[in-house]
Amino acid sequence: MNDNxxxxxxxxxxxxxxxxxxxxxxxxxxxxxxxxxxxxxxxLLPTFYTGTHKRNEGFFGINRAINxxxxxxxxxxxxxxxxxxxxxxxxxxxxxxxxPEITMWDNIWCQHKLVTQKFNISKIALIAGxxxxxxxxxxxxxxxxxxxxxxxxxxxxxxTSEHNFVFLEGVKAALCADPAWNNGSYxxxxxxxxxxxxxxxxxxxFSQSFFREKIYKNLGFATVESLLVxxxxxxxxxxDANNLLTKLITWQKNDISIGKKYNRNFIxxxxxxxxxxxxxxxxxxxxxxxxxxxxEARYIKNCELRTYxxxxxxxxANPGNDKGFETALDKAVNDLLE
Numbered sequence: 001m002n003d004n005x006x007x008x009x010x011x012x013x014x015x016x017x018x019x020x021x022x023x024x025x026x027x028x029x030x031x032x033x034x035x036x037x038x039x040x041x042x043x044l045l046p047t048f049y050t051g052t053h054k055r056n057e058g059f060f061g062i063n064r065a066i067n068x069x070x071x072x073x074x075x076x077x078x079x080x081x082x083x084x085x086x087x088x089x090x091x092x093x094x095x096x097x098x099x100p101e102i103t104m105w106d107n108i109w110c111q112h113k114l115v116t117q118k119f120n121i122s123k124i125a126l127i128a129g130x131x132x133x134x135x136x137x138x139x140x141x142x143x144x145x146x147x148x149x150x151x152x153x154x155x156x157x158x159x160t161s162e163h164n165f166v167f168l169e170g171v172k173a174a175l176c177a178d179p180a181w182n183n184g185s186y187x188x189x190x191x192x193x194x195x196x197x198x199x200x201x202x203x204x205x206f207s208q209s210f211f212r213e214k215i216y217k218n219l220g221f222a223t224v225e226s227l228l229v230x231x232x233x234x235x236x237x238x239x240d241a242n243n244l245l246t247k248l249i250t251w252q253k254n255d256i257s258i259g260k261k262y263n264r265n266f267i268x269x270x271x272x273x274x275x276x277x278x279x280x281x282x283x284x285x286x287x288x289x290x291x292x293x294x295x296e297a298r299y300i301k302n303c304e305l306r307t308y309x310x311x312x313x314x315x316x317a318n319p320g321n322d323k324g325f326e327t328a329l330d331k332a333v334n335d336l337l338e
Contacts, residue, residue, distance in 0.1 A: 006030040006053055006083065009114045017109075017259050020100040023091045027114050028083035029053065029076045032060070033068035035119065043071045044115070044127045046107070046136035047078045049247055050239065058319025059128070065333035066128070074119075076111050078132065080246035087184075087242035096242050097184025103253050104139040111136075112144060126336055127275075128152035130317040131288070132247070135160075135254045138296075141275040142256040150336040151273075154280040154329060155317050157292045159266055160254040164287045167204055168252050174200045175241060184242050191236055197244065198235035199228050207284035207313035215311065219321075270299035277303040278332045282325075284313045306332060 011025040030053040035041065043066050045056045053075040060066035060073060077083040079102045087099035094100065115121045127137040127148055134156025141148045142158070157164070178193025180186055210216070211224065221227040235244070256262070257269035277300050281290040290307045297305040308328055310316040316325045 006077075009118055011085075011110055011113060014106070014110060016100060017103050017105045018101060022079075022085060022100055022102070022106075023094055025079070025085045025110065027076060027079075027085075027110055029074060029114060032073040032075070033071050035072040035121075039072075039119075039121050040123060040125060041071050042115075042119075042121055042124045042126075043073045044111070044124050044140070045073060045075045046111070046127070046129050046133040047076065047081055048129065048131040048133040049251065050234075051078075051130075051133065052081060052083060053077055055319075056133075059130075059329075065330035065337070066126075071125070074115065076114065078136075078247060078250070079107050079110065080243050080250065082240060082243050086240070087246055088240040096186075099242060099246055101253070102246060102250050103258055104136055104250060104256070105143065105259050107250070108136060108139045108143050111140070112147075122147065124148050126150045126152060126333065128154070128333065129156065130154055131156055131314065132251055132254075135251070138256050138273070139254075141273040141277070142269045143259070143261070145272050145274045148275040150276040150278075152278050152280070152329075152332055152336055155282055155285050155288050155314050156279075157254070157288050158256045158270060158296050159292075160252055161287075161292055165252050167287050168248050171197050171200045171204075172245060172248055175244065181241065184245070186241065189236070190241050194235045194239065194241060194244075195232040197241075198231035198233075201235075202228055202231040204286050205313065205315045207286065207311045209284060209311035210313055213311065267299055270296055271301065273300045273303075275302070276336055278306060278336055279303065280306050280308055280328065280332060282313060282316045283307060283309045284311050285316075286313055288314065 009027045014022045014025040056075045080086045134153030137151040137153045138158040174196035175193040178190040180190040216227045257266040262269040279293045281293045297303045
């Protein structure tokens with residue numbers, strides 16, 4: 001969390017969809033490229049679960065379909081990720097275990113304020129993202145259907161499935177089993193819990209075939225154990241436990257039909273999406289399987305499903321892992337922005 005090259009948008013006190021108030025809320029974001037006179041070159045990239053504006057830089061470039069020489073790219077940090085308002089940096093009364101539950105609806109309401117009030121933008125050409133970032137693209141398109149012209153969610157879903165929910169319960173239980181967790185009121189990081197969280201998570205991020213065929217060696221790991229230790233260290237060194245759980249709850253509550261607009265009518269919310277949509281699932285994704293996206297595609301009016309076959313599983317989309325996926329992603333971006 002040492003990348004200080006970003007901007008802050010002050011939201012003030014935000015009334016959440018739950019009715020609670022998030023005090024002195026802030027969105028951390030970074031922009032790339034220039035907004036043109038027509039303001040029709042906007043590409044919005046939300047962040048994924050363990051993502052930041054910096055990690056999003058792997059999805060664009062001067063030789064990529066999303067290009068800062070052509071597009072005005074807004075990369076917005078998820079509430080709870082340590083840059084935007086989170087348990088680790090909130091006002092004292094809401095720090096740590098006292099942080100309120102945040103939904104996708106809340107995140108997108110805040111992002112809408114940034115886009116409209118800071119930049120006076122009324123149309124977004126494309127919203128794209130991996131995993132939780134893709135979930136936010138669906139939420140944007142359902143929550144503000146007249147504003148979003150195209151979305152490209154990859155390895156994501158418009159509603160968290162029960163199986164996905166159970167997976168998240170497993171990693172959460174691993175973290176919270178550490179006595180040092182202390183119901184979120186820890187004085188020092190719950191190291192054992194964070195290590196357990198990373199170790200359990202690693203088994204879901206890749207497919208069974210990924211391990212069977214020892215593809216982890218392509219990432220520089222000689223053994224499975226070395227990969228697991230790396231996942232442990234990443235969570236210990238880079239993530240606050242309460243931040244991880246705040247975003248996890250947001251993920252579990254992911255449902256584009258939350259709120260007064262749709263009142264949990266999921267199909268109606270899908271049908272109300274006007275954006276041109278391309279969904280890219282991975283055949284071997286263990287928690288965002290193509291079957292969930294096939295259901296969504298039946299109800300989104302202008303939608304194409306492009307399932308990508310890879311044993312990388314959910315991590316197929318992590319920049320640098322699968323060059324073929326990068327090519328497929330860029331083709332989808334170009335098709336949506338034609």
